[in-house]
Amino acid sequence: MNETTTVAVLGTGIMGAPMARNCAAAGMAVRAWDRTPEKVQALAGDGVTPVGTPAAAAREADPVVTMLSDGGAVEAVMTGADGGLGAMGRDALWLQMSTVGLAATERLASLARERGVAYVDAPVVGTRQPAEAGELLVLASGPEELRDRAAPVFDAVGRATRWVGEEPGAGSRLKLVFNAWLVSLMESLSETLAFSRAVGIPPEQFLEAIDGTPMGLPYAQLKGRAMAAMDFSEVAFPLRLAHKDARLVVEAAEAEDLELPLMRTVEAQFGRAEAEGHGDEDLAAVHRAVRAG
Numbered sequence: 001m002n003e004t005t006t007v008a009v010l011g012t013g014i015m016g017a018p019m020a021r022n023c024a025a026a027g028m029a030v031r032a033w034d035r036t037p038e039k040v041q042a043l044a045g046d047g048v049t050p051v052g053t054p055a056a057a058a059r060e061a062d063p064v065v066t067m068l069s070d071g072g073a074v075e076a077v078m079t080g081a082d083g084g085l086g087a088m089g090r091d092a093l094w095l096q097m098s099t100v101g102l103a104a105t106e107r108l109a110s111l112a113r114e115r116g117v118a119y120v121d122a123p124v125v126g127t128r129q130p131a132e133a134g135e136l137l138v139l140a141s142g143p144e145e146l147r148d149r150a151a152p153v154f155d156a157v158g159r160a161t162r163w164v165g166e167e168p169g170a171g172s173r174l175k176l177v178f179n180a181w182l183v184s185l186m187e188s189l190s191e192t193l194a195f196s197r198a199v200g201i202p203p204e205q206f207l208e209a210i211d212g213t214p215m216g217l218p219y220a221q222l223k224g225r226a227m228a229a230m231d232f233s234e235v236a237f238p239l240r241l242a243h244k245d246a247r248l249v250v251e252a253a254e255a256e257d258l259e260l261p262l263m264r265t266v267e268a269q270f271g272r273a274e275a276e277g278h279g280d281e282d283l284a285a286v287h288r289a290v291r292a293g
Helices: 016-024 038-040 054-059 071-079 102-115 129-135 146-157 170-198 203-210 220-230 239-255 260-280 281-293
Strands: 008-010 029-033 048-050 064-066 093-096 118-121 137-139 158-163
Touching: 008 016, 008 048, 016 048, 016 064, 016 146, 029 054, 029 129, 064 071, 071 102, 093 102, 093 146, 093 158, 102 118, 102 170, 102 239, 118 146, 118 170, 137 146, 137 170, 137 220, 146 203, 170 203, 170 220, 170 239, 170 260, 170 281, 203 220, 220 281, 239 260, 239 281, 260 281
Parallel strands: 008 029, 008 064, 029 048, 064 093, 093 118, 137 158
Antiparallel strands: none
16 A cells, blocks of 8 residues: 555544544545544544545545444445445455444445455454554454555554454454453443442542552553543543443344343443433443442
8 A cells, every 4th residue: 555545434533533644644545524524624634635425435445444333324324325335446445443243244244245345344442542542453354365455554543453364253253352341341340439439438549459450450540530530521432332332242142142141231331321311421431320329
């Protein structure tokens, strides 16, 4: 890939915007689209060309990157009026980097096959800050012959790429495992701090006690401080998307006839916090549901 190659980025939200910037900073010509025009226009000063439709972004672009909220959004953007898929050239490369779950991944891969475009399933691990720093972990699956074509984008947005198989879906399966661990950690931390308060131990005191020990995970320290202060205004990853991720884990477990009681509780708690109006706050705001009892 060279500087004359055009990359299309469809979706410039909390993750897609820094990914587009980092691709531009790496010397790629980047066209970007978002359903909220103000978001994509904000990238114009960062070497990114805003366009008005997914088709306008995808036309003659290789690769096309989708970074949207869920599988339904990706499918609508790629197949709807002025959709990206119909504008892609034959043999163009689609890098599907959203977290969409297993059923949606199968549908999207099928759409790519029908159109005759190459497809790589490549969800990312990380939140806003790693995305801005170009330090995401890319979990990729797809044919081995596509790796070199995908590498420039993956290198621009991430600190590492882990190829986990040649069949699309392997990357998404590993991402769901990551998600299960993350949202379970948030619920466990939240309940622990609520219990700490209930028995008269300030949450900050508990966090200080585990700091520097194997139990004092850096992420737990970061989110624990937000929970202790009940301040979730610095949004690294919105709670509504974490709820979606928890739901995808539960659905994937059900498909395997696996019962995960903790994950059901976690999904319910994130759902409760979202229903109470905290969906756009940081995912640590699940603590609001726990404290409300």
